[in-house]
Amino acid sequence: MMYRSPSKLAMVPFVSVENMMNIIRDIGVETLLLELSHYIEEDFKRWEQFDRTPRVASHSDVGVIELMPTADSEIYSFKYVNGHPKNQAEGFQTVTAFGVLSNVNNGYPVLLSEMTILTALRTAATSALMAKYLAPKSSKVMGMIGNGAQCEFQALAFKKICGVETVKLYDIDPAATEKAATNLRDLGLNVIPCSTAKAAVEGVDIITTCTADKRYATILTDDMVPAGVHVNAIGGDCPGKTELQKEILQRSDIFVEYTPQTRIEGDIQQLDKNHPVTEMWQVITGQAEGRQTADQITVFDGVGFATEDFSALRYIRAQLERTGHYVELDFLADPVDTRNLFGMVQKYTG
Amino acid sequence: MMYRSPSKLAMVPFVSVENMMNIIRDIGVETLLLELSHYIEEDFKRWEQFDRTPRVASHSDVGVIELMPTADSEIYSFKYVNGHPKNQAEGFQTVTAFGVLSNVNNGYPVLLSEMTILTALRTAATSALMAKYLAPKSSKVMGMIGNGAQCEFQALAFKKICGVETVKLYDIDPAATEKAATNLRDLGLNVIPCSTAKAAVEGVDIITTCTADKRYATILTDDMVPAGVHVNAIGGDCPGKTELQKEILQRSDIFVEYTPQTRIEGDIQQLDKNHPVTEMWQVITGQAEGRQTADQITVFDGVGFATEDFSALRYIRAQLERTGHYVELDFLADPVDTRNLFGMVQKYTG
Known part of the structure; x- marks a missing residue:
């Protein structure tokens, strides 16, 4: 029946x-x-x-x-x-x-x-959206450390939403870089595979860290981040998993989705619980400033929010x-x- | 492709x-x-x-x-x-x-x-399982107050699992009683529609309350519950929703699934936070007693657990x-x- x-x-x-x-x-x-x-x-x-x-x-x-x-x-x-x-x-x-x-x-x-x-898409769209408010105006070059599952989505989101033209790729596994470079071929981006993390972030406007390492790692060291850069740090996204050397955070303006969650999961788990951060909804609604000067280092400590x-x-x-x-x-x-x-x-x- | x-x-x-x-x-x-x-x-x-x-x-x-x-x-x-x-x-x-x-x-x-x-089935199976440990031995007659969506599932679970032969039905809406009686026809149960709640619980071994009223209701009053009965109280299952007159609970032995949840959601929300209750896993594993005497009133205050x-x-x-x-x-x-x-x-x- x-x-x-x-x-x-x-x-x-x-x-x-x-x-x-x-x-x-x-x-x-x-x-x-x-x-x-x-x-x-x-x-x-x-x-x-x-x-x-x-x-x-x-x-x-x-x-x-x-x-x-x-x-x-x-x-x-x-x-x-x-x-x-x-x-x-x-x-x-x-x-x-x-x-x-x-x-x-x-x-x-x-x-x-x-x-x-869909999560890969929304993570990339979120990063690029936040960069619209935080990255230097007319950013053209992005360095990407970590060329895993999220890498290409990020590259295309920054191209479409922020006008990025060149991506420099580095991963501890050269096969991952090769995979990403191959996938990004013919999609309208200049793609530059690099053999060191340092080379991948040299002369860039934006640095994206999206590694999968599940521990307190130091993917990006303080000396690699010059004044004026925007750091899109999305790989440090759970307790015990971070990517940025603490010193970078200490001389940056830090932006988060939802403070209580990011204190536990984000790169700022390395910092004091009272270290000042700005929630992105405040920037997006105009209640707080995003990037204010050309010299400022901005960090989006993205962990993903409901x-x-x-x-x-x-x-x-x-x-x-x-x-x-x-x-x-x-x-x-x-x-x-x-x-x-x-x-x-x-x-x-x- | x-x-x-x-x-x-x-x-x-x-x-x-x-x-x-x-x-x-x-x-x-x-x-x-x-x-x-x-x-x-x-x-x-x-x-x-x-x-x-x-x-x-x-x-x-x-x-x-x-x-x-x-x-x-x-x-x-x-x-x-x-x-x-x-x-x-x-x-x-x-x-x-x-x-x-x-x-x-x-x-x-x-x-x-x-x-x-599936929830209707598991709720009925849970009630009848608990009654195996709590109801008088060789219970044959069950009175049911509330003849909504859960009623027939309960009736069949108690027939199969506890050997109930007769169900007496009452609902404030006679159409609900008629619906349940019609559905239960030819399923091997004696079905007795009743026109008052009192009539439905007269001479029964087990009383099941499964009404849908979302408030502090008194579906079952103290005078309707003689010594020796098992009360399967499953309709009082969220904050602000109860079915039993408080006095029934005060002279019964009360059994629950998970105490912290039932204190908030069950009929025992009417009682003091320290009123003694027994968790059913203790009874099922033999660490606590279920029914001990023929005169005892047992109440299963079921709210449904994960x-x-x-x-x-x-x-x-x-x-x-x-x-x-x-x-x-x-x-x-x-x-x-x-x-x-x-x-x-x-x-x-x-």
């Missing part, structure tokens, strides 16, 4: 990995990054409307599984994301993710989406009609008489 | 509402309730192996959306569940739910399932091969080279 869901609301649109890639293909990755940065910016502008619940982490010896919920008065979202540094050696992704968007008014989910790819996932899911939801790349899942039991759940089951199974 | 996931692990089995009903049909609802109660019992027996995170609630003026995570050393689970009392009047379900089971070792989800129906959802998802996962009722979703991006996420997207979209 065919079961017919009586309500359209019982069906929830699902964006698979393949459909996420179809959406990217239709829109174009650079346009998508730009549009996505607008969604993220809009939501940072109304920061105070969000319910900022801390993420809920379940730790094991080998990794962590986290739920990251947030909501405004109309939409609720959460992301499921794992982090297992040992996965790569075993042939699995270090990080996988999916997310759900729901209607606050009735609690019904309205979107289920893969977020492994509202960025909210914005990303909201953006993807808006693309469903535009692109048609989703399927509907029979996700919610919705009997005609809401008190008669058993009757629905009985009618179907009897 | 067809995208081919390189890894079987990139695919996640999904149990839709329709497939949940197919599983119920194949196994039979009573057998399923019995088997499910065994899974729940096994997990209560190893209670101390679980990570008991409090549920994460996002409240709005009209309802709540909750995430309920838990884990042992091998499996992680969470349930998404909403509660919107005003939904019914608007033609939506008050409660909808879905859940995910993941591998702790690598963080990969291994099951996505509808849980609106391990029960864990058990239910674990049970459904075990039925996938047995029944074949699932589809695989292309849920996790899994590039051949884990560092080359961009390359996977580029190859597909290019």
Whole structure:
């Protein structure tokens, strides 16, 4: 017997990995990054409307599984994301993710989406968005230390959103640099592979650190950072994982997403709990200054925040009609008489 | 271009509402309730192996959306569940739910399932399991106050698991009683619709209260509860929502799932914070006594706990091969080279 869901609301649109890639293909990755940065910016502008619940982490010896919920008065979202540094050696992704968007008014989910790819996109869009406020005007050259999974997304986001023309690449594993350089070939960027970190940051306007090392590492030393540079530090994103030498932070102006979270997860976990930082929503709303002088070193200590996932899911939801790349899942039991759940089951199974 | 996931692990089995009903049909609802109660019992027996995170609630003026995570050393689970009392009047379900089971070792989800129906099943299986330890031996007659969505599942669970032969039904809305009586016809129970709550609990061994009223209600008054009865109180399950007159609790032995949660959500929110209660895992493992005398009044103040959802998802996962009722979703991006996420997207979209 065919079961017919009586309500359209019982069906929830699902964006698979393949459909996420179809959406990217239709829109174009650079346009998508730009549009996505607008969604993220809009939501940072109304920061105070969000319910900022801390993420809920379940730790094991080998990794962590986290739920990251947030909501405004109309939409609720959460992301499921794992982090297992040992996965790569075993042939699995270090990080996988999916997310759900729901209607606050009735609690019904309205979107289920893969977020492994989407997180990569939103992280890059967020970095470039913040650089619009923090990097030197007309930055053209970016040095990138760490050429792993996030590298190319960052490069294209900075090209589209900030006007970067040249990227200098360095990774402790030359194969990673080669992979990134190959992928970025013919995408309209000058790509310069470098054999040292020092060479990769020489003469640049922006330095992006996105390494995967899960420990207190010193990817960037103080002598490598001249006055006037913007540092986009996104690899130091969990307790015990940092990238910048402490001295860099001490002579920089530091910008974060959400202070309580970044104090624990970001590069500033190396600093005193009272070290001054500025939250980016304040800069984006004009309540605080971003870059003020040409000599200033600015650091965006990015760790990823739940509202960025909210914005990303909201953006993807808006693309469903535009692109048609989703399927509907029979996700919610919705009997005609809401008190008669058993009757629905009985009618179907009897 | 067809995208081919390189890894079987990139695919996640999904149990839709329709497939949940197919599983119920194949196994039979009573057998399923019995088997499910065994899974729940096994997990209560190893209670101390679980990570008991409090549920994460996002409240709005009209309802709540909750995430309920838990884990042992091998499996992680969470349930998404909403509660919107005003939904019914608007033609939506008050409660909808879905859940995910993941591998702790690598963080990969291994099951996505509808849980609106599954929660109804696990709630009934839990109640009947607890009654095995708490109700008078050879209980045959159960009175049920509240004949909504949970009623028939409870009736069948108590029939199969505890040997109940007769159910007496009462609801303030006679249409609900009629619905339940009609659904339970020909399922091997004597069904006696009653026109007052008093009549429904007269001469019974077990009283089940499962009303949906969201306030401090007094569904069951002290004079209705004679010595020796077991009270299965499952409708008082959130702050501000209770069913039992306080005096009943004061002369009963009270059993709960997880004390910190039940103090906030259960009927015992009416009592002093130090009022003695016994956790059911202690009874199930033999560390505490359940029913000790024929005269004792026992109350199971059930609010639903994350391990029960864990058990239910674990049970459904075990039925996938047995029944074949699932589809695989292309849920996790899994590039051949884990560092080359961009390359996977580029190859597909290019």
